[in-house]
Amino acid sequence: MDIVSLVLQIIPFAFIGAVVGLDTVSFPQVMLSRPIVSATLAGALAGDAMAGLTIGVVLEIMALDTLPFGASRYPEWGASGTVGGVVMALSSNAYLTQFTIAILAALVTALVSSWSMIVLRRHNVKIMRKYRTHLDAGSLAAVNLVQLLGILLDAARAGIITFAALFVFIPLSGHITDLWSINAMSTRAVIVAITASVALSGLWKLFNNTRHTIWYLLSGLLIGGGALLSR
Amino acid sequence: MNQASSTPAPEPERRKIPLTRWLSTYFRLFAVQGSWNYETMLGTGIAFSAEPLTGLLPHDKQAATRARQTQYFNAHPYLAGVAVGALARAELDGADPVRIERFRVALTGPLGSVGDQLIWAAWLPFCAIVSLCAYGFGAGPLFTALLFLILYNLGHFALRAWGLHVGLTRGLQVAPALGAEFLRKAPRVISRLAALTAGITIPFVMYRLMDGDMSHIVGIGAGALLFSPLLILFQGKAHGWQIATVVLALFALFAVVG
Numbered sequence: 444m445d446i447v448s449l450v451l452q453i454i455p456f457a458f459i460g461a462v463v464g465l466d467t468v469s470f471p472q473v474m475l476s477r478p479i480v481s482a483t484l485a486g487a488l489a490g491d492a493m494a495g496l497t498i499g500v501v502l503e504i505m506a507l508d509t510l511p512f513g514a515s516r517y518p519e520w521g522a523s524g525t526v527g528g529v530v531m532a533l534s535s536n537a538y539l540t541q542f543t544i545a546i547l548a549a550l551v552t553a554l555v556s557s558w559s560m561i562v563l564r565r566h567n568v569k570i571m572r573k574y575r576t577h578l579d580a581g582s583l584a585a586v587n588l589v590q591l592l593g594i595l596l597d598a599a600r601a602g603i604i605t606f607a608a609l610f611v612f613i614p615l616s617g618h619i620t621d622l623w624s625i626n627a628m629s630t631r632a633v634i635v636a637i638t639a640s641v642a643l644s645g646l647w648k649l650f651n652n653t654r655h656t657i658w659y660l661l662s663g664l665l666i667g668g669g670a671l672l673s674r
Numbered sequence: 675m676n677q678a679s680s681t682p683a684p685e686p687e688r689r690k691i692p693l694t695r696w697l698s699t700y701f702r703l704f705a706v707q708g709s710w711n712y713e714t715m716l717g718t719g720i721a722f723s724a725e726p727l728t729g730l731l732p733h734d735k736q737a738a739t740r741a742r743q744t745q746y747f748n749a750h751p752y753l754a755g756v757a758v759g760a761l762a763r764a765e766l767d768g769a770d771p772v773r774i775e776r777f778r779v780a781l782t783g784p785l786g787s788v789g790d791q792l793i794w795a796a797w798l799p800f801c802a803i804v805s806l807c808a809y810g811f812g813a814g815p816l817f818t819a820l821l822f823l824i825l826y827n828l829g830h831f832a833l834r835a836w837g838l839h840v841g842l843t844r845g846l847q848v849a850p851a852l853g854a855e856f857l858r859k860a861p862r863v864i865s866r867l868a869a870l871t872a873g874i875t876i877p878f879v880m881y882r883l884m885d886g887d888m889s890h891i892v893g894i895g896a897g898a899l900l901f902s903p904l905l906i907l908f909q910g911k912a913h914g915w916q917i918a919t920v921v922l923a924l925f926a927l928f929a930v931v932g
Contacts, residue, residue, distance in 0.1 A: 472751060474823065492816070505918060510798065571713060579741050581738055581741035586718055619930060625929040631885070639898035640902045641918050642902075649799055660869040663872060668877045
């Protein structure tokens with residue numbers, strides 16, 4: 444695929460990444476940014492909603508214990524889910540191999556995107572200081588400008604991250620698929636085992652702080668595991 | 675008995691908030707974190723969200739009010755409406771600015787911790803787990819994603835509306851509302867429900883991710899039971915997803931080079 448076609452292919456997804464990335468913190472926080480939504484949406488737009496949902500589920504499980512508490516640092520799953528959903532959905536001929544690459548692409552994007560949010564927040568401090576005199580004088584125009592700039596920059600941040608990640612990972616995934624030497628079923632089993640491990644540790648972290656709640660989790664596991672094995 | 679001592683003094687008539695101003699404030703609250711930063715945090719967002727209410731003040735008081743609102747403030751974003759409503763009510767009632775400032779500082783802690791416990795630690799995981807449950811039991815992409823969005827935002831939109839309403843109604847007396855029974859008990863109840871649902875759901879999600887192939891499920895379960903304690907040991911140093919990134923990268927390297 445030549446670069447122009449690749450860029451044209453990526454632009455709509457970068458727009459989706461911008462919208463769901465903006466949703467993470469700035470506006471409107473309706474959780475379009477959660478991977479189960481962002482990856483499914485991106486997958487659907489790339490032509491395979493089920494592929495998007497599949498990776499969205501894996502990423503959602505990994506995201507369960509990364510909650511956006513106050514000023515803490517957390518991954519930005521909006522752009523990340525979009526990248527994962529697109530890479531996965533474009534892999535019609537190598538679905539299972541691509542599973543690993545799509546998850547890796549999403550997780551690396553989450554890492555970079557998390558860092559970009561910190562950079563943006565520091566930049567927002569600079570903007571706010573620049574207009575501090577006007578803000579202290581109660582200028583309505585300054586309030587609206589600072590707020591609008593913050594929102595626009597956040598959307599641009601998420602869009603650029605999504606664009607860059609897809610620009611790297613769409614061609615790379617094709618090359619890696621050609622070199623992949625492990626059979627499809629083993630690949631899938633490794634991914635699901637890693638996901639299950641992250642799920643259990645994440646749920647432990649999430650529920651171990653509330654009194655007795657961990658027993659509800661363990662009871663549920665016994666019920667769910669038993670029901671599955673007895674099918 | 676003296677009639678004056680038995681009859682409470684009539685409350686001064688409070689200014690009513692026009693519906694359009696209420697709605698405008700409500701929708702602006704969705705952008706309250708638009709310029710979130712490490713110095714004033716929600717400060718500018720509070721001024722931005724409160725603007726339709728600040729506009730009800732006499733013109734000569736608006737700038738001073740707006741300037742106060744842009745100072746440092748932090749809260750859970752969904753409960754920022756409590757602060758916006760209460761501060762606006764105090765300003766409209768002509769409360770002493772020094773008292774308003776003290777109240778604003780006092781409100782930061784409770785609004786953060788109540789929202790974090792209710793939303794981030796309980797409601798969000800619960801809704802995510804319910805949608806994962808739907809996936810585990812065979813739901814398709816549209817149903818799974820919409821179930822999450824609709825369920826989550828029923829709580830989200832309602833909480834924001836409650837916050838603005840209670841803030842505007844109670845003004846500086848809003849603190850008791852934050853001790854409401856549903857705010858205290860809901861996180862524990864929702865967490866327990868989420869934990870039970872998660873336990874039942876996870877095996878079925880793994881089963882579906884394996885495309886219904888039971889031959890590997892026991893091995894995957896055993897592997898997860900062995901590997902997850904290691905991840906728990908590392909908690910505080912690294913998140914599960916970060917360790918998963920490293921393990922998956924090594925696996926991909928092995929699959930490509932091997």
